[in-house]
Amino acid sequence: MGISPCLKKHFDELCLNSCLGLSSISYNDITPYNSADFIIKVPYAGKKLKWDILFDPDDFTFPPDFDFNDDCFLADPDLEILEQNAPSLENWNLDNPKMLAIILNEFLEYYKKLQIEKLKIENIYSRYYEEYEDLISGDHIKPEDVQVSVDSSNMIIFLIEIKLDLTALIEYCNDLELLDLDSNIQLKITINKMDGSNTKSYIQYPPQMEHLFGDHPALPKFGKEVPIKEYVAAVNEMLTQKISHITEGCRLRKEFIRSIYALCRSYTVEVDTKHFTRIIILAKHQEYSCLVTIIAGNKFPQEKPIIKLSSIYCQEGKSCNKILPKYQYNTALGPDKNAYNLVKSLPQLICQMKQHKC
Structure with a gap:
């Protein structure tokens, strides 16, 4: 009903x-x-x-x-x-x-x-009440940012909303365009023993951010010697650095794909203008043409792009592809120079596809 x-x-x-x-x-x-x-x-x-x-x-x-x-x-x-x-x-x-x-x-x-x-x-919880008061006494965490649960088995849970500046991340990551700037990351701290000897921590991202962070990063170690306020500050710093790293990666990936497009505009077949992870061009050398798919992943520029060659001459129903394991790429050169070197080497690269057999 x-x-x-x-x-x-x-x-x-x-x-x-x-x-x-x-x-x-x-x-x-x-x-x-x-x-x-x-x-x-x-x-x-x-x-x-x-x-x-x-x-x-x-x-x-x-x-x-x-x-x-x-x-x-x-x-x-x-x-x-x-x-x-x-x-x-x-x-x-x-x-x-x-x-x-x-x-x-x-x-x-x-x-x-x-x-x-x-x-x-209740006296048994006095240490953690003092830590709660200390946590909300600063400038960053307010009482409305924290939920506290005390259950019958004496387990305490702190759920803490961590507010970060996501402006730059949203600017370079178009798939986050619908992410509310007020969307926050939540840190859950579970205390199973009152002496702090058995604790767990877990972090939860807004759904739009999960694919960017990938596997949940290892959190700083939390134990009985670490005050909650100090631990939250350490997690905040770790996340700030992580977001800065992701933002820079998004910016460089965008610059790389745009550089490829600028150099190959007239024979570009497809370009991802939302995430800037992929461009497909129809490259030609000595009357031989093939499709070249260039994929820059979330770990760009530390991981070099994937280059896939696809034949356009194979029999109907067959798809002949080749992933290039080696080509000229140097992280230190920057996205523009790497894009230039890659496009310059395309004639030599597609020769590898010309000799393939179905």
């Missing part, structure tokens, strides 16, 4: 235009029991809280009820607590599609408040 039409705009707003805390959700996180009752998976500190939202099926203008499926969180809510921490619930407005997201965020903020209070009050 689907969502009632009068509620659909609320869930559209929630899934398409809003965030819950530090994360967004999709329709996959919402399961209808019927047209008026739902279970929603609310992201918090790297886990999913399962909250029930219960509407009056006879009158959706009434505020929804909530069941948080957690004996430690609003299991028997006091009216005054609700008024203080979720004031928008009383002001529910069916005509305002942002209302559901606003209310959920108010409840999530109260949930976070209780988690931090637990960190503060």
Whole structure:
């Protein structure tokens, strides 16, 4: 059974235009029991809280009820607590599609408040409360950038949003043109023992950036002797350097492909003008022609481009290709000079294809 039409705009707003805390959700996180009752998976500190939202099926203008499926969180809510921490619930407005997201965020903020209070009050966690206070006391990490979870097994999770300047990266990497400049990288730190002897860290990129970073880079070592604030600063520095490296690679790859195109404009068959990773030209030498595909990958210029020769004379149904293992390339020369040397050597290179046999 689907969502009632009068509620659909609320869930559209929630899934398409809003965030819950530090994360967004999709329709996959919402399961209808019927047209008026739902279970929603609310992201918090790297886990999913399962909250029930219960509407009056006879009158959706009434505020929804909530069941948080957690004996430690609003299991028997006091009216005054609700008024203080979720004031928008009383002001529910069916005509305002942002209302559901606003209310959920108010409840999530109260949930976070209780988690931090637990960190503060219980002596076993005192070290990490002090580290939390130290973390948010600087200029870079604000309270709204951090989520803290303390579970019944005494495991603590910090989810920290790291804000980086992506302007230059977006300028040179056209496939990131739709990336919001406010999109941030999230660092998850899991502390399994209170002495810090068993900790894990993990980093999550916005989906648009994952292919650029490839495999998740090795993070700085985090252990009991490293304060969280110091560790976050080390991760920030590592990511800043990584983004700078990727940006420079994108710039040089773009310059290389553009240089090839400028030298071979009249016989270019295809050029990738979005990612600047590939150009195909129809090269000719002594009445013999073949297609030359030049591919510059994400590790350019450290890794030389792939050069593939393809015959245009083979029998129908056959495709004869040859990858050139050796050709003149020197990282130190820069993209313009390497492009010039490659184009200059094309007649010699395609001679290798002229002698092939199908």
